[in-house]
Amino acid sequence: QVQLVESGGDSVQAGGSLRLSCKVSEYFFSRSTLGWFRQTPGKEREGVAVIGGYERTKYANSVYGRFTLSKDMAKSTLYLQMSNLKPEDTAMYYCGARSGLSSPSLLPAEYYYWGQGTQVTVSS
Secondary structure: OOOEEEEOOOEEEOOOOEEEEEEEOHHHHOOEEEEEEEEOOOOOOEEEEEEOHHHOEEEOOOOOOOEEEEEEOOOOEEEEEEOOOOHHHOEEEEEEEEEEOOOOOOOHHHOOEEOOOEEEEEEO
16 A cells, blocks of 8 residues: 655745655655645646656646656655745645556546645735
């Protein structure tokens, strides 16, 4: 069973930056496709950024150029660096994982394991 623990959420002003962290079970970290997703009340969860086999990444159009994924293999941690934050980035952010290294997909339904979420609030 993959365990995912997110941290780093906070309240910031528009234009600010945050870095989210997702600590992943060590055994699964290098064997899983990982990603960040977000959800606001009353809306479907949406993919934000994912990384799969051969370190291929995929970003949602809404965050492309502002958000960046990175991995620390020694710490089994996935990061999401978020810059130039906008009020519409406000959401609960979840780390998701699926077994195996495959093409990155932003579809939440393709991920089986989830963390508890970390809240990001961006004020104008």
